[in-house]
Amino acid sequence: MKTTMNGIAAPEKPLLEIRDVSKTFMKDGKEFLVLEKVNLSINEGEFVCILGPTGCGKSVTLQIVAGLLEQSSGSVILDGKEEHGPGPHKGMVFQEYALLPWRSVVENVEIGLELQGISKKERRRIAEEQLELVGLKGAESRMVHEISGGMRQRAAIARALANRPKILLMDEPFEALDALTKEEMQIQILKAWEKTKTTIFFVTHDVDEAIFLSDKLCVMDINPGRVKKIITNTLPRPRHELVCRTDKAFCEMRDQIIQLYSSLKDEELDLVF
Amino acid sequence: MAKQKDNKGSQEMTARLADRGFYLLGVVLFMIVWQIASALKLFGADFSESFSPLAAMLALFEMIKNGELIHHALPSLRRVLTGLSLAIVVALPLGVLVGYFKRIEQLTYVVFQFMRMISPLAWMPIAIIIFGVGDVAVIFLLWLVAIWPLILNTSHGAGRVSPLWVNMAKTMGAKDFGILRKVIIPAAVPDMLTGLRLAVGVSWIILVPAEMLGVPDGLGYFILDTRDRFRYDQLMATIMAIGMIGYLLDSANRWLIHKFSWKM
Numbered sequence: 001m002k003t004t005m006n007g008i009a010a011p012e013k014p015l016l017e018i019r020d021v022s023k024t025f026m027k028d029g030k031e032f033l034v035l036e037k038v039n040l041s042i043n044e045g046e047f048v049c050i051l052g053p054t055g056c057g058k059s060v061t062l063q064i065v066a067g068l069l070e071q072s073s074g075s076v077i078l079d080g081k082e083e084h085g086p087g088p089h090k091g092m093v094f095q096e097y098a099l100l101p102w103r104s105v106v107e108n109v110e111i112g113l114e115l116q117g118i119s120k121k122e123r124r125r126i127a128e129e130q131l132e133l134v135g136l137k138g139a140e141s142r143m144v145h146e147i148s149g150g151m152r153q154r155a156a157i158a159r160a161l162a163n164r165p166k167i168l169l170m171d172e173p174f175e176a177l178d179a180l181t182k183e184e185m186q187i188q189i190l191k192a193w194e195k196t197k198t199t200i201f202f203v204t205h206d207v208d209e210a211i212f213l214s215d216k217l218c219v220m221d222i223n224p225g226r227v228k229k230i231i232t233n234t235l236p237r238p239r240h241e242l243v244c245r246t247d248k249a250f251c252e253m254r255d256q257i258i259q260l261y262s263s264l265k266d267e268e269l270d271l272v273f
Numbered sequence: 274m275a276k277q278k279d280n281k282g283s284q285e286m287t288a289r290l291a292d293r294g295f296y297l298l299g300v301v302l303f304m305i306v307w308q309i310a311s312a313l314k315l316f317g318a319d320f321s322e323s324f325s326p327l328a329a330m331l332a333l334f335e336m337i338k339n340g341e342l343i344h345h346a347l348p349s350l351r352r353v354l355t356g357l358s359l360a361i362v363v364a365l366p367l368g369v370l371v372g373y374f375k376r377i378e379q380l381t382y383v384v385f386q387f388m389r390m391i392s393p394l395a396w397m398p399i400a401i402i403i404f405g406v407g408d409v410a411v412i413f414l415l416w417l418v419a420i421w422p423l424i425l426n427t428s429h430g431a432g433r434v435s436p437l438w439v440n441m442a443k444t445m446g447a448k449d450f451g452i453l454r455k456v457i458i459p460a461a462v463p464d465m466l467t468g469l470r471l472a473v474g475v476s477w478i479i480l481v482p483a484e485m486l487g488v489p490d491g492l493g494y495f496i497l498d499t500r501d502r503f504r505y506d507q508l509m510a511t512i513m514a515i516g517m518i519g520y521l522l523d524s525a526n527r528w529l530i531h532k533f534s535w536k537m
Contacts, residue, residue, distance in 0.1 A: 088446035098441035102535035112445035
């Protein structure tokens with residue numbers, strides 16, 4: 001039985017189910033299979049990382065869940081209902097932040113609430129609460145071009161959380177950041193996750209990042225993109241206090257994944273020759 | 274330390290003053306060359322004197338004092354601003370739709386590119402047949418010249434909005450209308466302002482010939498009037514006034530662009 005940091009039993013009910021999702025793209029009049037029958041389920045409150053090399057379709061999977069791409073077959077079920085199209089109940093965090101440069105930080109966080117017609121006073125209150133959660137208190141009125149990449153991504157996370165989404169989808173969110181900021185952001189997102197208990201579905205190609213963050217790791221294979229292995233991560237939480245990246249358990253998990261990666265590479269070579 | 278700072282500050286100030294000075298110097302040099310050319314009678318033995326900047330400036334002061342300049346500048350400004358306002362009302366919404374919806378862009382592309390290449394003055398006879406001689410025909414021509422830069426710049430701005438922002442808005446629950454209102458329109462504001470700057474420029478240029486269409490006042494009318502009265506000094510003064518007002522209008526636009534364009 002999985003337990004949270006408080007030692008309370010977590011409900012093991014699948015919040016998100018990806019069932020037999022395949023995706024083909026047309027290129028030069030030919031069909032390309034980018035995803036083949038991906039199956040994955042994510043429990044409520046879980047932090048799941050999807051890990052794989054470039055071209056494995058991990059971002060495509062996330063975008064299908066977000067509703068920004070449509071699957072060729074299969075279904076995405078969130079909270080018992082089949083999903084079609086995007087919406088504020090699925091918070092999305094993009095690698096390139098996607099903040100609107102003509103808006104201040106707090107106005108960016110408010111945009112979803114604005115679109116849902118929430119009153120100005122109420123949305124300002126919610127936005128400020130979210131900004132405090134991600135450690136951006138005091139930067140509310142700054143413009144986007146005045147703040148650092150790390151701060152921008154915090155604002156984007158606050159923006160997604162402001163809609164109180166059922167699930168937070170993160171598409172390689174820390175890839176554009178420098179190494180130090182990246183580690184800081186990993187701790188930040190874990191803290192926000194522990195406070196909000198939001199379910200997180202996180203795409204990355206960084207093995208350490210995936211191990212550090214996740215409860216469950218979904219390792220993807222390429223040509224075509226498919227699930228290679230799902231690994232349960234039992235490292236203790238809170239990670240930023242109890243786990244060090246040089247710990248034995250951490251290294252063993254990394255070795256296990258890198259082994260999977262190397263077999264991925266071999267297969268790729270087989271295909272090339 | 275404080276002294277160093279002072280030094281740096283005063284250096285910056287000197288540099289700024291030098292920049293200003295050179296702008297001014299350009300104007301002064303232009304006036305000197307113009308004055309010399311008049312003195313050498315390069316514009317013809319009979320007219321060179323009244324074409325000189327000194328004569329023009331004296332006439333300009335006279336026209337400011339006796340109210341003639343205001344009497345003709347105000348109707349001109351009124352016509353240009355009316356034409357522009359009507360153009361904005363039509364062109365900005367249309368430009369946004371053309372930029373955002375691919376099918377509308379395809380429907381309008383050839384027609385717009387074709388229409389914008391026609392000088393509005395070519396429509397002059399038609400404008401007079403339809404609207405008669407007077408304000409409405411002039412305003413129609415000004416409107417016709419102002420809409421193209423507004424439509425084309427707005428649609429360009431609305432069309433090149435980052436798909437990332439559009440996707441973001443979708444994940445925030447926005448449908449077409451929300452995307453237009455929260456993303457496309459604000460993103461296109463700098464392009465709209467560029468369009469406005471171009472529209473003001475061409476309107477002001479077309480104003481003069483348009484006001485030669487039989488209206489009883491305006492700067493274009495006054496050019497013909499001074500000619501008929503052989504007041505070439507006043508004609509030069511009117512030309513100067515047209516240039517100056519045009520410069521001021523453009524400066525106002527540059528200020529708008531500076532003030533309302535977002536930075537990445």
